[in-house]
Amino acid sequence: MATLVVLRHGESTANRDNIFTGWNDVPLTAKGRQQAAKAGQLVAETHLQFGRLHTSMLQRAIVTSNIVLERLDQLFIPVEKSWRLNERHYGALRGQNKDAVKAAVGERQVKIWRRSFETVPPLLDHVTQDRRYDKFGPHIEPRGESLEMAYHRLMPYWTDEIAPRLLDGQNQLVVAHGSTLRALIKYLDDVPDEQISQVEVANGEPIRYDFDDRLRIQNKIVL
Numbered sequence: 178m179a180t181l182v183v184l185r186h187g188e189s190t191a192n193r194d195n196i197f198t199g200w201n202d203v204p205l206t207a208k209g210r211q212q213a214a215k216a217g218q219l220v221a222e223t224h225l226q227f228g229r230l231h232t233s234m235l236q237r238a239i240v241t242s243n244i245v246l247e248r249l250d251q252l253f254i255p256v257e258k259s260w261r262l263n264e265r266h267y268g269a270l271r272g273q274n275k276d277a278v279k280a281a282v283g284e285r286q287v288k289i290w291r292r293s294f295e296t297v298p299p300l301l302d303h304v305t306q307d308r309r310y311d312k313f314g315p316h317i318e319p320r321g322e323s324l325e326m327a328y329h330r331l332m333p334y335w336t337d338e339i340a341p342r343l344l345d346g347q348n349q350l351v352v353a354h355g356s357t358l359r360a361l362i363k364y365l366d367d368v369p370d371e372q373i374s375q376v377e378v379a380n381g382e383p384i385r386y387d388f389d390d391r392l393r394i395q396n397k398i399v400l
């Protein structure tokens with residue numbers, strides 16, 4: 178039996194300013210750092226000992242991870258950073274204010290872009306790959322992603338990096354993003370495509386999954 182704790186990063190400047198973010202690399206606000214510290218405290222109270230922490234290539238998740246590990250007094254554990262845990266890529270919406278986009282195209286369309294499983298947001302014309310992704314190969318950064326596309330690039334990471342360690346009895350921590358975690362929760366909780374729009378993941382709210390030795394969920398709670 179092993180435990181998985183998943184956590185969305187603390188509030189970012191873009192969350193505060195209501196801006197579509199995706200792969201834009203924005204910092205935490207002071208409130209976001211406090212949320213991370215509080216999340217770390219909640220996880221510390223479980224007395225779980227973690228084998229590894231998995232996070233994205235984006236600073237809001239990386240800084241949250243560091244704050245959590247410090248609170249846990251487990252800064253020594255290996256940290257794996259992967260583009261596969263990055264937020265869903267918001268394409269040409271990134272950097273735009275969500276209310277301004279609503280005013281331009283209507284609330285219904287924005288809700289579909291934000292919460293449907295298969296709808297792809299307007300794509301960027303082109304992307305110039307940031308050097309942080311070079312080690313993963315060329316053309317990693319997409320021009321935009323639906324939640325479904327993010328789900329499919331996340332799942333190999335679950336299968337190769339997280340699930341085997343849980344099966345080996347090692348507790349794992351995942352610090353990622355709203356939509357990446359919605360994708361993971363969709364898989365773990367077997368949420369149908371049409372119901373995923375109702376799943377929300379709050380900043381700084383750790384979710385604990387306890388598994389049996391065949392990776393079946395025994396218990397799920399929000400800490």
Ligand SMILES: O=C(O)[C@H](O)COP(=O)(O)O
Pocket residue numbers: 196197198199200264267291354355356
């Ligand atoms: O990328 C973003 O803008 C946020 O991390 C998540 O935003 P959403 O709630 O609009 O998907």
